[in-house]
Amino acid sequence: METRELRYFVTVAEESHVGRAAERLGIAQPPLSRAIAQLERRLGADLFVRTPRGMALTSAGETLLREGRVALAAVEAAERRTRRTAEPDRGSRVVLTAKAGASDELMAKLLDAYAAEPGAVEVEVVLSPPGHQALMLRDGRADVAILHRPFDDLSGFDCDVLAVESQVLVVPAGHETSHRTSTTVAEASSIPDLPLPRWPELDGSYPAGDGPELRDLTQILQLVRLGRAAIVLPESARANLREGLAVVPVSDAEAVTTVIAWPPHSTSPGVAALVRTAGRL
Amino acid sequence: METRELRYFVTVAEESHVGRAAERLGIAQPPLSRAIAQLERRLGADLFVRTPRGMALTSAGETLLREGRVALAAVEAAERRTRRTAEPDRGSRVVLTAKAGASDELMAKLLDAYAAEPGAVEVEVVLSPPGHQALMLRDGRADVAILHRPFDDLSGFDCDVLAVESQVLVVPAGHETSHRTSTTVAEASSIPDLPLPRWPELDGSYPAGDGPELRDLTQILQLVRLGRAAIVLPESARANLREGLAVVPVSDAEAVTTVIAWPPHSTSPGVAALVRTAGRL
DNA sequence: CTGCGGGCATACCTGTGCGGTATCGGCGGC
DNA sequence: GCCGCCGATACCGCACAGGTATGCCCGCAG
Numbered sequence: 056m057e058t059r060e061l062r063y064f065v066t067v068a069e070e071s072h073v074g075r076a077a078e079r080l081g082i083a084q085p086p087l088s089r090a091i092a093q094l095e096r097r098l099g100a101d102l103f104v105r106t107p108r109g110m111a112l113t114s115a116g117e118t119l120l121r122e123g124r125v126a127l128a129a130v131e132a133a134e135r136r137t138r139r140t141a142e143p144d145r146g147s148r149v150v151l152t153a154k155a156g157a158s159d160e161l162m163a164k165l166l167d168a169y170a171a172e173p174g175a176v177e178v179e180v181v182l183s184p185p186g187h188q189a190l191m192l193r194d195g196r197a198d199v200a201i202l203h204r205p206f207d208d209l210s211g212f213d214c215d216v217l218a219v220e221s222q223v224l225v226v227p228a229g230h231e232t233s234h235r236t237s238t239t240v241a242e243a244s245s246i247p248d249l250p251l252p253r254w255p256e257l258d259g260s261y262p263a264g265d266g267p268e269l270r271d272l273t274q275i276l277q278l279v280r281l282g283r284a285a286i287v288l289p290e291s292a293r294a295n296l297r298e299g300l301a302v303v304p305v306s307d308a309e310a311v312t313t314v315i316a317w318p319p320h321s322t323s324p325g326v327a328a329l330v331r332t333a334g335r336l
Numbered sequence: 337m338e339t340r341e342l343r344y345f346v347t348v349a350e351e352s353h354v355g356r357a358a359e360r361l362g363i364a365q366p367p368l369s370r371a372i373a374q375l376e377r378r379l380g381a382d383l384f385v386r387t388p389r390g391m392a393l394t395s396a397g398e399t400l401l402r403e404g405r406v407a408l409a410a411v412e413a414a415e416r417r418t419r420r421t422a423e424p425d426r427g428s429r430v431v432l433t434a435k436a437g438a439s440d441e442l443m444a445k446l447l448d449a450y451a452a453e454p455g456a457v458e459v460e461v462v463l464s465p466p467g468h469q470a471l472m473l474r475d476g477r478a479d480v481a482i483l484h485r486p487f488d489d490l491s492g493f494d495c496d497v498l499a500v501e502s503q504v505l506v507v508p509a510g511h512e513t514s515h516r517t518s519t520t521v522a523e524a525s526s527i528p529d530l531p532l533p534r535w536p537e538l539d540g541s542y543p544a545g546d547g548p549e550l551r552d553l554t555q556i557l558q559l560v561r562l563g564r565a566a567i568v569l570p571e572s573a574r575a576n577l578r579e580g581l582a583v584v585p586v587s588d589a590e591a592v593t594t595v596i597a598w599p600p601h602s603t604s605p606g607v608a609a610l611v612r613t614a615g616r617l
Numbered sequence: 618c619t620g621c622g623g624g625c626a627t628a629c630c631t632g633t634g635c636g637g638t639a640t641c642g643g644c645g646g647c
Numbered sequence: 648g649c650c651g652c653c654g655a656t657a658c659c660g661c662a663c664a665g666g667t668a669t670g671c672c673c674g675c676a677g
Contacts, residue, residue, distance in 0.1 A: 057339050058338050099419060099422065113422075115421040115422035122417050122601065129407035129411075133400055133406070136403050138379055211492045
């Protein structure tokens with residue numbers, strides 16, 4: 056199977072529509088139809104059922120979508136890391152990615168501590184939208200990442216745990232909920248007039264709902280201060296809260312684990328040193 | 337990058353020789369030369385240095401070899417698992433692979449316990465040569481594997497630990513070493529007239545040395561009984577020893593961890609049930 | 618019931634590029 | 648200095664990816 060075929064398949068699977076997929080791929084519809092049919096013939100398996108409204112995945116198709124995405128990311132990673140290795144200043148750079156606005160105190164400590172190490176190389180920090188860190192690690196755009204369980208998919212990575220923390224509900228100071236000593240996830244998500252924000256999906260779209268769309272933390276915290284929203288955050292976010300906000304522990308929220316993760320076959324000494332430093336924090 | 341190019345590159349890298357690689361690939365030498373040159377141009381990186389004796393990898397080439405093998409295995413896995421999903425009796429089979437002759441008591445218990453579970457599906461057990469289990473898991477030939485740290489490369493898999501055991505030296509009964517209460521790795525590997533066997537590499541070849549070539553355990557144990565070899569094995573191997581053999585603990589040998597491992601994106605309920613059963617043993 | 622539009626498949630043509638054969642150039646060894 | 652090994656280059660033919668035009672099927676509206 057060639058990566059071209061796999062890319063075609065994944066696009067059609069995502070669009071459920073040959074025409075739109077062809078457009079996204081920059082080719083005409085008939086060659087794409089033919090490529091899919093040929094792939095099905097070669098695999099000896101139906102990947103789609105043709106409906107009058109488009110294409111729907113079969114169970115074999117779902118398998119290929121799941122595994123194929125991983126495989127494509129691996130090929131991309133191989134390509135990108137090879138290019139990077141060949142760059143003249145190779146080895147002298149490590150790309151670390153983290154969620155914008157999360158764990159920043161820990162990150163600052165880590166970067167300071169690492170910079171003080173003998174032989175430390177330049178660390179390029181790439182802040183990316185929620186959930187993109189694992190993707191960047193998978194496709195080679197990053198060498199190492201700060202991830203958060205249970206939100207990120209750690210499967211296939213090596214990692215060290217940096218911190219475990221519980222979650223708290225942030226509400227406007229003085230709001231009736233702020234006097235409680237503890238609350239629950241169910242309660243937090245049904246406070247009258249204080250909807251929880253909607254987090255963006257990986258493709259940047261937002262689920263339907265009545266909460267505000269979360270773009271960055273300070274924006275949401277401002278809304279909370281204004282009495283228009285509430286938000287559940289890891290405990291460490293407390294450090295950044297300004298006046299006008301109150302926090303209430305959420306007793307049944309899953310603990311948030313902050314980890315430093317890297318691709319399992321990494322040979323970069325920079326990554327190794329960074330991880331070692333992180334482990335000593 | 338297409339998988340064809342990647343396969344070509346990996347073959348040339350393994351052979352360090354375009355002619356032999358072309359032969360292995362079943363194509364002529366010039367198209368292969370051209371494909372490699374084209375790949376280098378597209379990546380903007382030299383992958384090989386041309387020596388008068390053949391081709392030698394650059395550091396960028398080493399990166400691509402390492403990452404490319406993983407990527408190729410991922411593509412193969414996607415293909416194989418898709419084919420398997422499409423088979424009429426899908427779901428009704430889980431392929432488990434393990435090293436021939438290792439952990440067999442544990443395996444027997446596991447298979448028995450699993451078979452007794454409600455809704456258990458057929459488990460096809462594939463015994464493979466040492467070190468091949470991880471490869472089979474990576475390229476989709478197996479769904480779940482029994483692996484042994486530190487011998488197998490677990491990177492990229494999810495796993496549960498099943499057992500941790502120390503290692504023992506097996507010598508002929510009555511041999512002077514057999515009266516010791518403990519020994520070390522260094523001592524074990526330098527007993528006069530009792531060489532340790534040579535384990536096969538992944539490609540089936542054997543390293544140079546004077547020990548016998550290990551093909552299967554009973555054969556080696558017979559040699560030990562005959563006073564022609566010694567061998568270091570995990571403690572559990574004791575169960576299978578017949579008379580004429582003595583064991584001595586090896587104090588500084590690394591502990592052997594037996595794990596059950598599966599590909600991180602597995603969705604097979606059979607695998608999940610098998611792992612759950614294993615965890616309860 | 619019929620006409621229409623959306624959606625995928627088929628037919629057919631064209632050009633790119635992969636793979637083949639023949640040959641060259643460069644470097645070591647005898 | 649000649650020969651042999653090895654990779655690169657030159658050139659050719661065909662297979663196949665991709666384009667345009669069109670067909671077929673199905674749901675839906677009138």
